[in-house]
Amino acid sequence: MSEPVVERHLTPDDLAKSLRRDVYDGLAAAPRTLPPKWFYDERGSGLFEEITRLEEYYLTRAEKAILRGRAAEVAAETGADTLIELGAGSGEKTRLLLGALRSAGTLRRYVPVDVSGDFLAASARRIGAEYPGLSVRAIVADFERHLDVLPDGGRRLVAFLGSTVGNLSPAERRSFYGGLRAALGPGDSLLLGFDLVKDPVRLLAAYDDAQGVTAEFNRNVLRVVNRELGADFVPEAFEHVAVWDAEAEWMEMRLRSATGQRVRIPDLDLELDFAAGEEIRTEISAKFRLAGVRAELEGAGFAVEHWWTDPPGDFALCVAGV
Numbered sequence: 001m002s003e004p005v006v007e008r009h010l011t012p013d014d015l016a017k018s019l020r021r022d023v024y025d026g027l028a029a030a031p032r033t034l035p036p037k038w039f040y041d042e043r044g045s046g047l048f049e050e051i052t053r054l055e056e057y058y059l060t061r062a063e064k065a066i067l068r069g070r071a072a073e074v075a076a077e078t079g080a081d082t083l084i085e086l087g088a089g090s091g092e093k094t095r096l097l098l099g100a101l102r103s104a105g106t107l108r109r110y111v112p113v114d115v116s117g118d119f120l121a122a123s124a125r126r127i128g129a130e131y132p133g134l135s136v137r138a139i140v141a142d143f144e145r146h147l148d149v150l151p152d153g154g155r156r157l158v159a160f161l162g163s164t165v166g167n168l169s170p171a172e173r174r175s176f177y178g179g180l181r182a183a184l185g186p187g188d189s190l191l192l193g194f195d196l197v198k199d200p201v202r203l204l205a206a207y208d209d210a211q212g213v214t215a216e217f218n219r220n221v222l223r224v225v226n227r228e229l230g231a232d233f234v235p236e237a238f239e240h241v242a243v244w245d246a247e248a249e250w251m252e253m254r255l256r257s258a259t260g261q262r263v264r265i266p267d268l269d270l271e272l273d274f275a276a277g278e279e280i281r282t283e284i285s286a287k288f289r290l291a292g293v294r295a296e297l298e299g300a301g302f303a304v305e306h307w308w309t310d311p312p313g314d315f316a317l318c319v320a321g322v
């Protein structure tokens with residue numbers, strides 16, 4: 001078996017710098033925010049895995065169900081020889097797509113893209129061992145900034161699954177779709193997974209589960225800031241809050257200071273005073289309608305060719321061509 005190539009466009013030092021900037025810009029400002037990308041250290045990734053198995057969190061199960069039923073169609077429609085997975089991680093979904101492309105006889109190359117190099121190297125090695133003859137090129141990069149580094153040649157299928165696109169603001173989505181379109185050409189396609197607008201009661205349950213796993217996942221970002229920047233957040237002094245914004249059609253997660261408290265972040269020379277009840281927004285998770293997704297993709301120069309939902313209509317996958 002040939003060793004997978006790991007191509008780095010992001011060093012641990014780059015990541016440390018962008019964390020400092022994000023924390024400084026987000027917490028020194030009003031209203032306070034932290035971007036969701038910092039949830040996912042080892043503990044946070046483990047908590048997210050746990051979330052995906054919760055009864056209330058239907059997203060992952062729904063997306064897998066669609067993929068199980070439709071991966072062969074995705075393979076036939078796209079004729080892809082290269083699978084590029086943005087934010088690679090979900091072993092089972094990757095295998096469904098690789099399996100379908102291999103059965104279709106077109107599969108040659110797998111390109112997982114993620115900010116975490118260690119994680120990527122390990123999963124690239126596993127996939128390489130399972131698919132003899134598959135060329136695996138792992139790319140350590142931030143898909144919001146480095147879309148120009150995607151390898152070219154062949155028919156490429158870019159998979160962006162899990163409704164991760166929901167973490168982007170509308171402006172960030174526009175720039176992401178535009179950047180991706182610019183990186184792709186004729187014969188290439190995008191496979192996008194997105195969560196659909198539904199009864200807010202179900203959304204609130206999905207983002208505020210009975211066991212409190214999502215609450216721990218949310219507070220974990222404070223542990224990351226403590227560890228990486230020497231801060232003294234007391235995670236238990238912040239309450240997990242999930243809110244449905246009916247106008248923007250997105251879920252928000254927030255951390256609400258239970259009392260008045262001062263937090264020090266020595267590495268940023270910051271002292272923050274939180275009033276009782278003051279909140280930090282830690283995530284938006286947009287919920288979509290097909291018409292909106294179609295309009296945004298078309299605005300960027302993509303054409304939606306197919307889309308599917310799970311039987312209850314909770315989640316959708318679409319294939320868009322350029």
Ligand code: AVJ
Binds near residue numbers: 059162163253
């Ligand atoms: C991985 C970004 C799709 O927004 O549903 C899970 C993260 N946040 N529970 C989502 C998450 C709260 C998840 N994404």
